[in-house]
Amino acid sequence: MVRNLLLAVLVVAVVGTGYWGYREHSEKNAILIHAENNYQRAFHDLAYQIDLLHDKLGATLAMNSHASLSPALAEVWKIAAEAHSDVGQLPLSLLPFNKTQEFLSQIGEFSYRTAVRDLEEEPLTKEEYKTLQALYKNAGTIRQELRNVQHLVLENNLRWMDVELALATNDEKGDNIIIDGFKAVEKNVDTFSSSSEFGPSFIGLANEEKGFVRAQGRPITKNEAKRIARDFLGLKGTEEIKVTESGKGADDRFYSLTIRDPKTKGDIYMDITKNGGYPIWALNSRPIGKPKISLHEATNRGMAFLKRHQFTGFELYDSTQYDNVVVLTFVKSENGIRIYPEAVQMKVALDNGRIVGFTARDYLSSSIPRPLPKPKLTVEAVKKKVNPQLKVMEQRQAVIMNDLQKPVLCYEFLGTLGDETYQLFINASTGLEEKVEKLESVEPNYG
């Protein structure tokens, strides 16, 4: 009797556990399938977009009328952006696939720039046609390879989850068809993107890193770096300073300093260029107490700090308070012309008014030729081009970097339309509207 009862309990327990295990298993499976499907969608979508990209690029080659070329190029731009976003959703970040990503992004930029241009007035140049042809050819190669991978995936029921696993465990031996396929694509892109068949109009689009052009001078030693830091940060001299040199991958060599004052909490960090010993940035991580001084006072102190360290001719562009610190942006100003790319930012603590952050990265890497050009158009002529709805409140001359990353002299207008404030830049020699931005830095709190 007792035995039977025990047996019954055991049977129930076994069946119960089995059922629970089965449910756990199927739940886990459902989640895995869900994740797998997301990857599959991104992958097949990518194959399709590249297909389409190839076709559309081919179509633009045959087009002759500007009326149809502009929309076609705009479509190429859109397709390239979607393909770019698809790649971002695949677990490829451990796999070198960045050249292909970059290639897609560059196709997008190239087609965008040509699409928005008035092709009636400024038709595609011979060079640009050559670029288009090269893009078409190479998109064809990628398409072939991706279609092949896609075929293998479908035929063999390959799973992206396995790709993720193989990449995560860095499984060198197990040959994964998908990984091999993508590696082949990447290798191809790598070869043709380093060749010159795209021409200068395409190569120029790649993110060129300029480095610290302004940091000229003889290389300094570690001890000199310490001295510069002491002077720049107003240190007492009792602090412990650790200096390390940048790695080989840095465009410009620099020193990184960690400054520890045994008396205060929080370290100060600073980078100084090796050539000439210019401070790149500094940041103090000490805790900051209750605000005691005003934003205006902090601005004055920031200004005085700049003057003290030979940053002359700067004016305040923006000031923002975040709790107990303020962030100030100063820009170079020459004869009333603001040079926006030459900016330095500063952080001032509101508890004692000391500078707790400084960065001159933009200023040091800016290379705007001097003397500045003279405007060809008058401000009155340019003002007529401003949207009549906009009420202009302030105007001045300014230098900005345009879409093509070239410095341009503009007339800057600050104006209001409804409740919003806008900043407009109109080219002072061509009258082109280079940049229009809505200035908004206040956000309502949610919840």
Place this chain on the structure above:
Amino acid sequence: MVRKLIVFTLIGVLVCLHPAGDAAAFSPQVIQRGAVGDDVIELQARLQYLGFYKGKIDGVFGWGTYWALRNFQQKYGLPVDGLAGAETKRKLVKASKYYEQFVKEQIRQGNEFTHYGGIPLSQQVKKRGSEGRTAKTTASNVPKGFSQNDIQLMANAVYGEARGEPYIGQVAVAAVILNRLQHPSFPDTVAGVIFQPGAFTAVADGQIWLTPNETARKAVLDAINGWDPSGGAIYYFNPATATSAWIWSRPQIKRIGQHIFCK
């Protein structure tokens, strides 16, 4: 006892009758665009009382407040500099009223309200918030192009990835996220970069959903405001745990704490 009560009542009545808004209300600071706090609330309320300011009274000195202040300065024959200094504040206080209690109460409750002169206050409130709220402000400054939620998401990622790192290492991780936004090889949005499959281990193992601390948030703000301790890096890895041979082949810029930052 009764006399005391009468005195108190009298004082009470006097206080109520006293025109709200003394010169003593503003603190002595010069208020400048970008400021936040009680002085800004008063400035906005007074400018609205006179009809110069039509935006929300939220305690953040934005562009709307700036133009309103300049218009006021022009109308009242003051130097037009967009700064609320002593003279500007004196004239403003003389010309307007400020019902501080009313304004503060509405802000605390999160109601929609205005503070125009000549209209009964009771007609200027639209109840929206709840009684129990204790909010001190209804808006904050945010860096251009980023919302508070973007900052929060980035703070989550930074906290999950680098909470054991020195402060500067956290700023550097945030800077890498931002450098990726600009880089053609990576997605173009904050969420796209953070949730790119396999990009961050903290996302893969769910540590991103830990509640970030204030340090992580500050690190993100510093990175967004232009500080890049990574030296323009788009990758970083922990040499003790990195398994990928490829990541070692990237040109290394510098090491901060446990992380090596590279291109």
